Amino acid sequence: MNRLNRVLRSLPFALLLVPGTHLQGATVNGEIVDSRDGWLIPARLYIQSDDGRWFFAESASADGSAIRYEKRNWINTNAVEMHVTLSAHPFGIELPPGGYTFTVERGKEYRPLIRRAEVTAEPVQLRLPLHRWIDMGRRGWFSGDTHVHRPLDDLHNVVLAEDLNVAFPLTYWVTKAFTPPAQGDKNLDPGARAELVRVDPTHVIWPRNTEWEIFTVGDQRHHLGAVFALGHKTAFTLGAPPVTPVAEQARREGALLDLDKHDWPWSMALVPVMGVDLYELANNHIWRTEFVFSKWNSAAGNFMGLPGDGWSGTERDWIEYGCRNYYTLLDCGFRLRPSAGTANGVHPVPLGFGRVYVQCPLGFSYNAWLRGLNEGRSFVTTGPMLFATVNGRQPGTRVDIEPGKVRRVEVAGTVISDEPVNAIEIIVNGNVAHRLTPEPRKNRDEANETKFRQTVELNGSSWVAVRCWEPRAGGRIRFAHTAPWFFDVPGAPLRPRRDEIDFLISRVREQIERNSGVLPAEAMAEYRKALAIYEDIARQAR
Numbered sequence: 001m002n003r004l005n006r007v008l009r010s011l012p013f014a015l016l017l018v019p020g021t022h023l024q025g026a027t028v029n030g031e032i033v034d035s036r037d038g039w040l041i042p043a044r045l046y047i048q049s050d051d052g053r054w055f056f057a058e059s060a061s062a063d064g065s066a067i068r069y070e071k072r073n074w075i076n077t078n079a080v081e082m083h084v085t086l087s088a089h090p091f092g093i094e095l096p097p098g099g100y101t102f103t104v105e106r107g108k109e110y111r112p113l114i115r116r117a118e119v120t121a122e123p124v125q126l127r128l129p130l131h132r133w134i135d136m137g138r139r140g141w142f143s144g145d146t147h148v149h150r151p152l153d154d155l156h157n158v159v160l161a162e163d164l165n166v167a168f169p170l171t172y173w174v175t176k177a178f179t180p181p182a183q184g185d186k187n188l189d190p191g192a193r194a195e196l197v198r199v200d201p202t203h204v205i206w207p208r209n210t211e212w213e214i215f216t217v218g219d220q221r222h223h224l225g226a227v228f229a230l231g232h233k234t235a236f237t238l239g240a241p242p243v244t245p246v247a248e249q250a251r252r253e254g255a256l257l258d259l260d261k262h263d264w265p266w267s268m269a270l271v272p273v274m275g276v277d278l279y280e281l282a283n284n285h286i287w288r289t290e291f292v293f294s295k296w297n298s299a300a301g302n303f304m305g306l307p308g309d310g311w312s313g314t315e316r317d318w319i320e321y322g323c324r325n326y327y328t329l330l331d332c333g334f335r336l337r338p339s340a341g342t343a344n345g346v347h348p349v350p351l352g353f354g355r356v357y358v359q360c361p362l363g364f365s366y367n368a369w370l371r372g373l374n375e376g377r378s379f380v381t382t383g384p385m386l387f388a389t390v391n392g393r394q395p396g397t398r399v400d401i402e403p404g405k406v407r408r409v410e411v412a413g414t415v416i417s418d419e420p421v422n423a424i425e426i427i428v429n430g431n432v433a434h435r436l437t438p439e440p441r442k443n444r445d446e447a448n449e450t451k452f453r454q455t456v457e458l459n460g461s462s463w464v465a466v467r468c469w470e471p472r473a474g475g476r477i478r479f480a481h482t483a484p485w486f487f488d489v490p491g492a493p494l495r496p497r498r499d500e501i502d503f504l505i506s507r508v509r510e511q512i513e514r515n516s517g518v519l520p521a522e523a524m525a526e527y528r529k530a531l532a533i534y535e536d537i538a539r540q541a542r
Contacts, residue, residue, distance in 0.1 A: 026094045026119060029060060030126030032086065032104055040088040042161040043110075043130060044350060046103040047093065054082035055100075057091040064089030065157045071348035076292040081348035085161035095119045104128050107163035107352055108143070108381065109136055111418055133447040134385055134416055136357060137202060141385075142166070142364050143355040144373065146230055146258050147284055147341020149173070150351065152189045152197065152207055158344075159203045164352040166369055168230050169345075172210040177217040177224070177519075178239040181210045188345075194233045202364045206231050212240045213260070217518055223297075225264025227274070229255045231370060241266075241523035247274040256374055258339050261285065262325040263297040265514065268507040269530040271334050278373070279326050279336040281481055282354030282380040284343035291315035291476070300324065301503035316477050323467070323481065327430035328503060330463055330484060331496040332537050337376040337396070338483050354382045359394055372396075376483035383478025384421055388413030388466040390456075395465075395483035403489045407458040413451070415440075415468050415480070420448045426456060427465045429494060438468075461494040462487045498541045505534045 032043045047055040059066045064087045073079035097119050104113045110130040117124055136143065144166035150158060152169060159167050171192050174184035182190070192207035199205065213226035229236070229246065232255035238245050250257055258278040259267055270276055285293040291314070299310035304324040306317050313321070329336060344351040357379055358372040372378060376396030379386045388395065391409050401407045411426050415438065426434040433456060440448035456464060463484040470478040508531045515524065 026096060026121075027092070027123040028057075028095055028117070028119060028126060029090060029092045029123065030057070030102075030128060031090050032128045032130065035129035035131045038129075040090070041106065041130065042086060042088045042157070042163075043104050043106040044083050044085050044161050045091065046083045046101075046105075047095075048082070048101050048103075049096075050099040050101075054080075055093060055095060056082075056084045057086065057093040058084075059087060059089050060092040061087075061089035063087075064091075066091065067154050067157045067161075069350075071346075073289075073292050073348050076290060079287065079290040079292045079348050081287075081289060081350065083350070085158045087157055087160065097121070102126065102128065104130060105350070106130055106161065108355065108383065108385075109134050109163060131446065133418055133445050136385065137165075137364070139387075140361050140363075141357040141359055142202065142369055143352060143357050144168070144340075144369065145342055145344070145352045145355055146228065146278065146339045147260070147280065147343050148351065149188065149343055149345030152192060152205065155205050156197075156199055158351050159199055159205065162350060162352045163203075164355065165202055165204070165364060166366065167205045167351070168209045168228075169205065169207060170209050170211040170228065171207055172235060173213065174211070174239070175213050175215045176239075177214050177222075177241065180237045180239050181212065182235040182237055184210075190235065196366055204366050206366065208232055208235075210236055211260075212243075212246070214240065214266075220518075222518055223264075224266040225270075225297075226260035227270055227276070228258040228260065230258055230278075231255045241519060242526050243270060243274050244526060256370070258341070259336065260341075261297075262322055265297060265511055267298075268504050269511055269527050271329060271336070272530045272533040273526045276334075276336060278339040279329070280341050281322060281326055281338040282340035282356070282382055282479075283322060284341055284347055284349070284354075285318060286315070286354050286382055287347065287349040288353050289348055291318070293318070296321070298507065301328075301499065303497070303499040303503070314475070319477065319479055324430070327427065328496070328500040331430050331494060331500050332504065332534075333493060333496075335484075335486065337374065338378060338380045338481060339373070340380040354380065356380045357385070379480055379482040381478075381480035383419075383472075384415055384417035384468055384470045384480045386413065386415055386466060386468055386480035386482060388482050390464055390485045393485065395485060398486040398488060401458070401461075401487050401489055403460070403492055407462075407487060409456050409458060409464070409487070410453065411456055411464065411466060412453040413466065415450045415452070416443070417448045417468075417470050417478075419470055419472065419478075421450065421468045421470045424450070424452050424466065424468045426454055427467065428456060428458065429462050430497075430500070458487055461489045461492055463494070493540075495540050495542045496537065498538075501534060501538045501541045505531065505538065508534060
């Protein structure tokens with residue numbers, strides 16, 4: 001058998017039917033390997049029969065593990081995620097006779113593999129090689145998902161299967177106003193110690209993180225929204241709202257505050273009151289399967305240029321709405337750094353489908369990664385890899401510039417993607433200053449690679465970012481977006497446009513009216529504080 005296995009490993013992209021004498025139809029054994037060296041690798045596996053049924057393999061090794069993930073969206077039941085994440089061991093499954101599609105994926109850096117197999121009365125032996133089209137770790141970039149709803153026992157398997165370097169499971173999760181997260185109604189592993197879990201040298205889990213996702217106030221359904229504290233040390237004994245004491249404890253413990261979706265009712269009030277650090281630019285409504293959340297909790301501003309009434313749209317519209325809302329906050333002086341999260345564990349989406357890559361030039365460590373995330377040495381992606389510099393410096397850089405002079409900077413970089421991107425855009429102060437048409441070429445890893453270079457003129461205090469778009473079949477879209485670079489004229493900050501700050505003011509005023517008589521005085525005072533901050537900014541608007 002060992003000799004047979006060696007022969008199987010030597011046959012790339014082989015699907016072999018091996019005669020058997022003792023089983024009646026239905027046995028499939030397989031291996032998932034790296035196409036470069038033939039070594040077994042952890043991965044995510046889908047098995048679907050021609051009649052639409054889903055099946056889940058098991059590890060064929062006593063040392064292996066297989067974690068089933070079965071999620072179907074409650075709005076659109078066609079939006080499903082039915083897979084198993086496998087450790088780096090052979091797998092096995094018994095299947096009824098018929099035709100099957102085997103799909104294998106591993107995170108973002110391997111090309112998906114699809115294989116057809118006919119199962120009869122004879123055992124089937126599959127060898128499934130995945131081709132790595134980019135190795136981000138070798139380039140000094142490491143990935144994370146800041147919005148995870150999986151138990152720690154699952155994550156030991158899943159972070160390796162998805163090649164996700166840092167996971168933040170929201171072990172404390174409360175959906176009721178004023179309830180302390182230590183008594184959260186949806187807690188997972190709340191007894192986890194405040195110690196880094198090292199799955200291996202480059203894959204880690206920080207087990208103490210909290211989500212306040214408020215859906216009820218008292219006995220009434222009244223949703224506010226969600227915000228996360230990532231990387232704290234002790235359990236929060238404070239409910240929300242008010243949120244100021246939460247932010248104060250997070251600061252004392254070195255935690256980062258991560259804004260969940262921008263369309264939540266309270267989101268725009270949280271930014272100035274809590275001093276939120278991170279903005280989930282690739283958020284948990286962006287999935288591998290169908291886009292379903294086409295109706296939004298809060299309307300986009302007219303100035304954002306989205307089609308329709310601002311309350312609904314396509315996947316591309318949703319991403320654009322998130323970007324435009326982010327740009328509005330940046331223009332108003334709130335220098336949030338981008339993050340990415342999936343809510344894997346709740347939604348039909350793989351862990352790390354949207355992820356944030358952080359540069360760690362001296363090699364990976366959790367502390368270096370978290371510091372880089374907070375400093376904005378990062379980009380988020382649902383597909384393409386976007387490497388960009390401005391005047392040779394990485395994202396997150398802040399530079400003082402002289403007043404009264406036009407500053408010319410050079411934006412340069414490379415986009416590498418599994419499928420070709422169709423646009424690279426340079427954003428300056430919330431506007432697309434340059435739209436570049438890529439001319440991708442295949443590199444030695446058979447990926448699509450485009451280099452770009454563009455001179456950009458800055459007039460006064462400014463910020464710059466780069467994004468790109470990768471169209472997929474069926475009208476779907478993948479994208480990547482860098483953190484900003486900041487260029488500051490001392491004493492002369494960027495002035496927001498009037499329509500931007502008016503949008504933020506209107507969002508907060510709506511919530512003051514909506515929550516009056518529902519929330520206590522302390523919470524209402526925070527809304528009025530947010531309004532006062534925005535109104536002060538409005539005095540400098542152009």
